Amino acid sequence: MAARKYLLSSFLSLTTAFALFFTWLHLSSPPPNVAELLDCAAYSPWCSSKSHPTNLGRDQNPTRRHDHSSDTPHHPLDPLTVTEINKARSILSSHPLFKSSPFSIHSLVLEEPNKSIVLKWKIGDPLPPRKAVVIARVNENSHVLTVDLTTANVVIRETGPHSGYPTMTVEEMNGATWVPLKSESFNQTILNRGIALSDLACLPISTGWFGAAEENRRLIKVQCYSMKDTANFYMRPIEGLTVLVDLDTQEVIEISDKGKNIPIPKAANTDYRYSAQPPNKVMKILNPISIEQPKGPSFSVEDNYLVKWGNWEFHLKPDPRAGSVIYGAKIRDPETGDLRDVIYKGYTSELFVPYMDPTDAWYFKTYMDAGEYGFGLQAMSLDPLNDCPRNAYYMDGVFAAADGKPYVRRNMICLFESYAGDIGWRHAESPITGMDITEVRPKVTLVARMAASVANYDYIVDWEFQTDGLIRIKVGLSGILMVKGTSYENTNQFPGEDLHGTLLSENVIGVIHDHYITFYLDMDIDGSDNSFVKVNLQRQRTSKGESPRKSYLKAVKKVAKTEKEAQIKLSLYDPSEFHVVNPSVKTRVGNPVGYKVVPAATAGNLLDLDDPPQRRGAFTNNQIWVTPYNRSEEWAGGQFVYQSHGEDTLQSWSDRDREIENKDIVVWYTLGFHHIPCQEDFPIMPTVSASFDLKPVNFFESNPILSFPPNTFEDLPVCKPAASA
Amino acid sequence: MAARKYLLSSFLSLTTAFALFFTWLHLSSPPPNVAELLDCAAYSPWCSSKSHPTNLGRDQNPTRRHDHSSDTPHHPLDPLTVTEINKARSILSSHPLFKSSPFSIHSLVLEEPNKSIVLKWKIGDPLPPRKAVVIARVNENSHVLTVDLTTANVVIRETGPHSGYPTMTVEEMNGATWVPLKSESFNQTILNRGIALSDLACLPISTGWFGAAEENRRLIKVQCYSMKDTANFYMRPIEGLTVLVDLDTQEVIEISDKGKNIPIPKAANTDYRYSAQPPNKVMKILNPISIEQPKGPSFSVEDNYLVKWGNWEFHLKPDPRAGSVIYGAKIRDPETGDLRDVIYKGYTSELFVPYMDPTDAWYFKTYMDAGEYGFGLQAMSLDPLNDCPRNAYYMDGVFAAADGKPYVRRNMICLFESYAGDIGWRHAESPITGMDITEVRPKVTLVARMAASVANYDYIVDWEFQTDGLIRIKVGLSGILMVKGTSYENTNQFPGEDLHGTLLSENVIGVIHDHYITFYLDMDIDGSDNSFVKVNLQRQRTSKGESPRKSYLKAVKKVAKTEKEAQIKLSLYDPSEFHVVNPSVKTRVGNPVGYKVVPAATAGNLLDLDDPPQRRGAFTNNQIWVTPYNRSEEWAGGQFVYQSHGEDTLQSWSDRDREIENKDIVVWYTLGFHHIPCQEDFPIMPTVSASFDLKPVNFFESNPILSFPPNTFEDLPVCKPAASA
The missing domain is CATH 2.70.98.20 (Copper amine oxidase, catalytic domain)
Known part of the structure; x- marks a missing residue:
C-alpha cells in the first residue's frame, strides 16, 4: 500500500507520466542485456518474482531460481524461450509496421507446427522450424503476425472481419486504472464521497458488449474502492460510480454516478492478512501436518516441461x-x-x-x-507449503510484456504428489467365505496446479x-x-x-x-x-x-x-x-x-x-x-473475445x-x-x-494398478523433524 | 482357503453339524467369562480381530487393543458396552419367550432415550436409564423388545402388521451358504459342471420381494462360484444356478439351473492379493508417501466416543x-x-x-x-497405512452375535487428519493494485471412515x-x-x-x-x-x-x-x-x-x-x-426391510x-x-x-477460518525417517 501511495502521489505531480508511458512502450530503446532480462524488475513492473515467496528464508526456499537465459526448446510444442521472445521482438522491431507508430504486443507465443508434424516428431529429431505468433495493436488496429525465428520472415495474417479485440495487456489494464484521475470531475466526486485520492484503488472491468453504442472503440469501465483501513479494499466499494475509458487513447469517455447516497462500507475486520490479525484472535488449534516422502518425490521434470511420474x-x-x-x-x-x-x-x-x-x-x-x-x-507466484505441499516442483512462466520484452513469472505452476489418506482400491472378505483377506492400495496422485487471481x-x-x-x-x-x-x-x-x-x-x-x-x-x-x-x-x-x-x-x-x-x-x-x-x-x-x-x-x-x-x-x-x-x-469465445458480439464461438x-x-x-x-x-x-x-x-473405459485390458504394492511400515518409518534428529 | 476346505470336508462328514448349529444358538450355556469375551475367537467365528492387521509387526501396530471389559457409557447415546450386552442377554435368557424355543438375536443395541432427555443432559449428569432394544426371531416370529438394564424389565413391543423380516444374522447368512450341499441334486449339478465340492464358495443373496409366491416365508437365494485357481472366486460364477433356501428352517426349497451350457470363466490373472502377484509384475514405481505430523495429531477421543478436533x-x-x-x-x-x-x-x-x-x-x-x-x-477391520494413513485412531465395534453374546470388531472405524496439499482459502493481489499480498491457508480436514464389504x-x-x-x-x-x-x-x-x-x-x-x-x-x-x-x-x-x-x-x-x-x-x-x-x-x-x-x-x-x-x-x-x-x-426402507413390500418407507x-x-x-x-x-x-x-x-450458510457472521495461520517452514521441518536419524 505504501508503494501505491508513493506511486499515486508521484503520478499526480508528474503531468508527463502519460506521455512517458507510451514512450516506454515504444521500441526505441536497445534490447536489454541478459542481466536486465533475468532481473525482471528492471524491465517490467509486472513481474512478481522479486517479492515471493515471502515467508521463506533463503536457505529454506525449495524453489531454485532457474536461469532462463540459456533455455532451449526440446519439444515442438515447448513454449518460446527468453531468447526466442527476444529474437521475435528484434525481428518485429525492424518490420515496417512497427517502425512508424506506437504499438503494443498483446500476445507473443509459439506458433505451433501442424499437428501432423508434431505427431511424427520423435525425441532426437531436430525441432520443426520455430515460429512466433504475435497479436499486436498498431495505430488502433489489431494484427496477427507469424514471425519465423529462423528466417526472420514476418507474415501478416488476414484475420477477416471480427468484432472483438485482443486480450488486454497488463500494462493497459494498469494504465486504465489511472485514467479517471485525469478527470477533475471524477476527483471531485471522490472527494465529495469523503475519500482521499491517495486511498483510491481502481479496477479495470471489461465492458462486454451490449449494442451499437459500444462498438468500434476499445472500451473499459473503471470502478474504484477505498483502501483506507483495510488491505481488503474490495469490501469498500464506491458504489455506483463507473468511469468509461477508451483503452486505446486512455481517455475518460463518460462518468456515471448512481451511488451518491450509498455509504462506503466500514469493512471492519476484513483484512485477511495474517500479519493483520490481532494476536489474541489467531486460531492455532491444529498441529502442523505435511505430506512427506522419505525418499523424495517419484516424479521428474526433464527438459523443462516433460513430466514423468508413475505410469x-x-x-x-x-x-x-x-x-x-x-x-x-x-x-x-x-x-x-x-x-x-x-x-x-x-x-x-x-x-x-x-x-x-x-x-x-x-x-x-x-x-x-x-x-x-x-x-x-x-496467475501469480505460488506460495510454497500453502499453495502446494512439501516436495512441490515449481515451474516459471516466460511471457512477453506489452513492449515485447520477455519477463519471468516465477513459480507460476507447481507439480506435486498428493496423498490424502484415500484408497485406490480395496477388498476385504467377509468371514462367511472362510478367506482371511484384506487387500488395500493407497491412492497417490500427481497434481499440476496454477492459481489465477483475476x-x-x-x-x-x-x-x-x-x-x-x-x-x-x-x-x-x-x-x-x-x-x-x-x-x-x-x-x-x-x-x-x-x-x-x-x-x-x-x-x-x-x-x-x-x-x-x-x-x-x-x-x-x-x-x-x-x-x-x-x-x-x-x-x-x-x-x-x-x-x-x-x-x-x-x-x-x-x-x-x-x-x-x-x-x-x-x-x-x-x-x-x-x-x-x-x-x-x-x-x-x-x-x-x-x-x-x-x-x-x-x-x-x-x-x-x-x-x-x-x-x-x-x-x-x-x-x-x-x-x-x-x-x-x-x-x-473466439480469438478476439474482448467486446466481441459472439459470432466466433464454439x-x-x-x-x-x-x-x-x-x-x-x-x-x-x-x-x-x-x-x-x-x-x-x-x-x-x-x-x-x-x-x-x-x-x-475399456482402454486397458484390466485394472492397471492391480500389481501396485500396499504401504508397509518398513517403507514408511515414522518421520521426526530433521532438526530434532 | 485352506480353512474353508477343511471346514467343508468336516461339514460333509459331520451329519450332525446342522443340529449342533442350532444348539449353539440356544442360550443353554452359562455366560462366558471375561477372558473368553475379549478373545472373541472363543465365542464367535465372525470376529476378525485375531487376524488383522496382517502386515504389522507387533511393535509397529499403532492400534492399541482396547480392553472393552471395563467400558462404561459416558453419553446417553453411547452404544451398549460388553457388560451391558451381557446383561441384556442375561435378562432375556430368563424371559419366558426365550426359555422354551430356539431363537436368534437379530439386533441388540441401545434403545435411545427420548431426544428431549438427551438434549437436556449435560456432562456430569447421571445418564438416563440404559435400555436395550432387541429384535429377535423366536419360533419363526419376529419380536421387538425393550430391555431395561437397570430394572431388568422386558417389554415386548407391539410392532403391528409388517411384511418384512429383520436384518439377517451373520450366522444365518453363513448357514445358508451351506444348505445347498444338503441337496444331492445340487451336489450332482456341481459335479456335472466339473467343479469339486471342496472348491465351492457360495453367497447368500437376499431375494427382495416379487409377489405372493415369495410371501409368508423367510427366503434367501444361494449362488455359488468356483474357488479353484483364484482367491477371486467372484470371477468364476456357476452361472444360472440359483438355490432357493428357507432362512428359518435352512432347507432347500427349489433349485433353478438355467446355465448348464455356460462355462465357468477361467479367470486367469484375477487374484488381486499382493502375495499372488508374480514378482516381475509388481509395479513399485512410486516412492513411499505419508501424511506426517511432527507434533502428532490434533484430535483427541475422550470417553471412547467423543471426538474433539479444531473447532x-x-x-x-x-x-x-x-x-x-x-x-x-x-x-x-x-x-x-x-x-x-x-x-x-x-x-x-x-x-x-x-x-x-x-x-x-x-x-x-x-x-x-x-x-x-x-x-x-x-464392516471389516481396517488395514493401517492403507485404509487409513499414519496417526489414524481406530475404534472397535462392540456388537451382539446371534446368540446374544457380545463380540468385538476391531478397528472398524478410523479417524484421521487429512491433508492433500489443498487450499482452504487464498488470495494474491495482482501488481496492478500495487499491493504485494499472497495469503494462502492450507486445507486440513478430519475424516471418520469405515469400509463395509457386503x-x-x-x-x-x-x-x-x-x-x-x-x-x-x-x-x-x-x-x-x-x-x-x-x-x-x-x-x-x-x-x-x-x-x-x-x-x-x-x-x-x-x-x-x-x-x-x-x-x-x-x-x-x-x-x-x-x-x-x-x-x-x-x-x-x-x-x-x-x-x-x-x-x-x-x-x-x-x-x-x-x-x-x-x-x-x-x-x-x-x-x-x-x-x-x-x-x-x-x-x-x-x-x-x-x-x-x-x-x-x-x-x-x-x-x-x-x-x-x-x-x-x-x-x-x-x-x-x-x-x-x-x-x-x-x-x-422400513425397520423390517428384508422381503418387505415397501409399505413402510420414507x-x-x-x-x-x-x-x-x-x-x-x-x-x-x-x-x-x-x-x-x-x-x-x-x-x-x-x-x-x-x-x-x-x-x-449465514451460520457464522463471517469466514470462521480467517484467523487460521499459514504453514511455515519453521512449523514443518523436513522429516527424515526416525530410523536413519
Whole structure:
C-alpha cells in the first residue's frame, strides 16, 4: 500500500507520466542485456518474482531460481524461450509496421507446427522450424503476425472481419486504472464521497458488449474502492460510480454516478492478512501436518516441461492466455510396456462469469477471464507449503510484456504428489467365505496446479493424474467477492426487496453470479482418429411374463456422426456416459479402447440465449461439445473475445455440423458454478471446488494398478523433524 | 482357503453339524467369562480381530487393543458396552419367550432415550436409564423388545402388521451358504459342471420381494462360484444356478439351473492379493508417501466416543446396521467461543443396489445392504497405512452375535487428519493494485471412515469435517464386481445383442447396476426447531428499457410448510440451494442462521415406480426429503426391510405430508451411482467416489477460518525417517 501511495502521489505531480508511458512502450530503446532480462524488475513492473515467496528464508526456499537465459526448446510444442521472445521482438522491431507508430504486443507465443508434424516428431529429431505468433495493436488496429525465428520472415495474417479485440495487456489494464484521475470531475466526486485520492484503488472491468453504442472503440469501465483501513479494499466499494475509458487513447469517455447516497462500507475486520490479525484472535488449534516422502518425490521434470511420474508422461507449460497447458499426455500400458496416447493437448479455453444484477453499475460484469484478461497473465507466484505441499516442483512462466520484452513469472505452476489418506482400491472378505483377506492400495496422485487471481477472484486449476489412468480436472474458487455497496444494514430494512444478492455485512451485498470454465480437450485415444459415443441408460420395461421385474436400465450406444449430435445437455433423468473411443483399436475381447468424460457437480447456464452476454458466452450453452480438430478453433469465445458480439464461438463452429465420426476430434467440457454469496464468504471465501474426470473405459485390458504394492511400515518409518534428529 | 476346505470336508462328514448349529444358538450355556469375551475367537467365528492387521509387526501396530471389559457409557447415546450386552442377554435368557424355543438375536443395541432427555443432559449428569432394544426371531416370529438394564424389565413391543423380516444374522447368512450341499441334486449339478465340492464358495443373496409366491416365508437365494485357481472366486460364477433356501428352517426349497451350457470363466490373472502377484509384475514405481505430523495429531477421543478436533466436537459410534453414526456434532463459534449445534444424529440409513438384468438368476438382485445384511456387521477391520494413513485412531465395534453374546470388531472405524496439499482459502493481489499480498491457508480436514464389504462390493463411507464448518459425506465404491458368466469370448460373437452389461474378459459380463445410499441427517441448527428453505434460482427477464441486459438469475426463497413441499428432485435447469435454517436465530445483519445441503455428482433412480424393487426402494424416488423428527422413522426402507413390500418407507412417511416449518426436522439425502462396468473394473475396481456437503450458510457472521495461520517452514521441518536419524 505504501508503494501505491508513493506511486499515486508521484503520478499526480508528474503531468508527463502519460506521455512517458507510451514512450516506454515504444521500441526505441536497445534490447536489454541478459542481466536486465533475468532481473525482471528492471524491465517490467509486472513481474512478481522479486517479492515471493515471502515467508521463506533463503536457505529454506525449495524453489531454485532457474536461469532462463540459456533455455532451449526440446519439444515442438515447448513454449518460446527468453531468447526466442527476444529474437521475435528484434525481428518485429525492424518490420515496417512497427517502425512508424506506437504499438503494443498483446500476445507473443509459439506458433505451433501442424499437428501432423508434431505427431511424427520423435525425441532426437531436430525441432520443426520455430515460429512466433504475435497479436499486436498498431495505430488502433489489431494484427496477427507469424514471425519465423529462423528466417526472420514476418507474415501478416488476414484475420477477416471480427468484432472483438485482443486480450488486454497488463500494462493497459494498469494504465486504465489511472485514467479517471485525469478527470477533475471524477476527483471531485471522490472527494465529495469523503475519500482521499491517495486511498483510491481502481479496477479495470471489461465492458462486454451490449449494442451499437459500444462498438468500434476499445472500451473499459473503471470502478474504484477505498483502501483506507483495510488491505481488503474490495469490501469498500464506491458504489455506483463507473468511469468509461477508451483503452486505446486512455481517455475518460463518460462518468456515471448512481451511488451518491450509498455509504462506503466500514469493512471492519476484513483484512485477511495474517500479519493483520490481532494476536489474541489467531486460531492455532491444529498441529502442523505435511505430506512427506522419505525418499523424495517419484516424479521428474526433464527438459523443462516433460513430466514423468508413475505410469504417466506428459508435457506441461505455462501460457499467458490459458494458464496451464497439458500436451502429449501418454500412459504406459502395464501389459505391453508401451506408452499410449491419451491427450494431444488440454487447457482452459475460456471462462465466463456473468453477474446477476441488471442495474447500471453491474449489468456489464460478464467477464471472460482468459480472452479478456489472460488467465495465465493473472496467475501469480505460488506460495510454497500453502499453495502446494512439501516436495512441490515449481515451474516459471516466460511471457512477453506489452513492449515485447520477455519477463519471468516465477513459480507460476507447481507439480506435486498428493496423498490424502484415500484408497485406490480395496477388498476385504467377509468371514462367511472362510478367506482371511484384506487387500488395500493407497491412492497417490500427481497434481499440476496454477492459481489465477483475476482481480478479486482466485481460480485454482488442478490437473490431477491417477495411476489408474484417470485424470481429474478440478477448479477451486477462492479469493474475494465482488460486492455491492448499499445503504441497508439489516435484512429487516428491505422486506421483500430483491437485492440481487445477500446482505453479508453492514452496507455490503454479495451479488449473485455464475462461473463457467470451458476446457479444450484434444483427446487422441491410441491415435488421432476417434469417435464420440453416447452410452445412454434407458428404462426398458419387460414384456408380460418375461420377468418378475417390470423395468431395468439398458445401455444404448450411439456414435455421434456430426457435431450437432454431440451438443450435450446433461440430464439426471436421461443419463449417459460419454465415451471417446478409437474404433480401430480393440481390446482382446473386442471392446473399442476409450476414455470417458465423467461430469460431476456443475451448473447449467440459464440466461436467455439472446441476451448479449450469452451470445458471447454461447460456448456455455451445452456442457459438452465435440468438434473436428481445427487449429484455428482454440478459444471457445473466439480469438478476439474482448467486446466481441459472439459470432466466433464454439456454438457457431459446432453449428456447422461437420462430420466427427472416426476423425481427429476435440472435446469441450464446461464446468459451472452458481454462487449465491453467504456471510461465510466474507471477507474472503473458503475454497469451493468442482471437477470432472477423464477416465479410461475399456482402454486397458484390466485394472492397471492391480500389481501396485500396499504401504508397509518398513517403507514408511515414522518421520521426526530433521532438526530434532 | 485352506480353512474353508477343511471346514467343508468336516461339514460333509459331520451329519450332525446342522443340529449342533442350532444348539449353539440356544442360550443353554452359562455366560462366558471375561477372558473368553475379549478373545472373541472363543465365542464367535465372525470376529476378525485375531487376524488383522496382517502386515504389522507387533511393535509397529499403532492400534492399541482396547480392553472393552471395563467400558462404561459416558453419553446417553453411547452404544451398549460388553457388560451391558451381557446383561441384556442375561435378562432375556430368563424371559419366558426365550426359555422354551430356539431363537436368534437379530439386533441388540441401545434403545435411545427420548431426544428431549438427551438434549437436556449435560456432562456430569447421571445418564438416563440404559435400555436395550432387541429384535429377535423366536419360533419363526419376529419380536421387538425393550430391555431395561437397570430394572431388568422386558417389554415386548407391539410392532403391528409388517411384511418384512429383520436384518439377517451373520450366522444365518453363513448357514445358508451351506444348505445347498444338503441337496444331492445340487451336489450332482456341481459335479456335472466339473467343479469339486471342496472348491465351492457360495453367497447368500437376499431375494427382495416379487409377489405372493415369495410371501409368508423367510427366503434367501444361494449362488455359488468356483474357488479353484483364484482367491477371486467372484470371477468364476456357476452361472444360472440359483438355490432357493428357507432362512428359518435352512432347507432347500427349489433349485433353478438355467446355465448348464455356460462355462465357468477361467479367470486367469484375477487374484488381486499382493502375495499372488508374480514378482516381475509388481509395479513399485512410486516412492513411499505419508501424511506426517511432527507434533502428532490434533484430535483427541475422550470417553471412547467423543471426538474433539479444531473447532469441532462430535460423537462417533459403530452401529451394526448403519455402520458409523455421528451424534451431537457441534462447532465452536470463533466470535463467541460457544459450541453451537449442527447435527443431532447422522448415519447411513439404507442402501439400494438394483441390478439391471431381468433374467432368472439376476432379476432379484436388488440389495438393501443396511437392512438386509447389516452395513456395520459387514464392516471389516481396517488395514493401517492403507485404509487409513499414519496417526489414524481406530475404534472397535462392540456388537451382539446371534446368540446374544457380545463380540468385538476391531478397528472398524478410523479417524484421521487429512491433508492433500489443498487450499482452504487464498488470495494474491495482482501488481496492478500495487499491493504485494499472497495469503494462502492450507486445507486440513478430519475424516471418520469405515469400509463395509457386503460380499463382493466394498463401500467406503467418510464423514469429513472441515474447519470452515463444512461436512463432506463421501461414499467410495471399490471391491469386486458381481459378474455373470457367458459363453461369449468376444464382442464380435453377439452383434446387437443386449448382454445387460459389458464383456469384461472371456466369458465374463459385468452387469449394469445402480447404487443408492440414503443418509439420515437430523440437523439441529442452533437448536431443534428448524425450517427447510428452497432458494430457487430463476431466470428473470428485464423489462424494456430497464437494462442493456435481457436476463439475469434471481434467488427466490420458499419455506417448505409440509413434507410434500420438501420432496426434491434435483434439476440442472431449475437449480436451488437447500437451506436448513433456524428462523429464530439471526446473524447481526438479520440472516437466519443455517446449513445447506449441497448435492454433487449423483444419479437419479429411473426404475418404474410400480416395479416391486422400486416400491421397496421408494426412498430413492427423490434425492432430498424432509420429515418431522419421529423416533420410529430411522430406516428409510422400513425397520423390517428384508422381503418387505415397501409399505413402510420414507416415501410412505413423507406422503403423510406433515407440517415441517419451524419444527424439529430430519433431512434425508440419497447419493446415487449408475455403474456400467468396464474392463478396468476387472478383476477389482479402482475406487469411484461421490459425495455431498453440509455447508454453513449465514451460520457464522463471517469466514470462521480467517484467523487460521499459514504453514511455515519453521512449523514443518523436513522429516527424515526416525530410523536413519
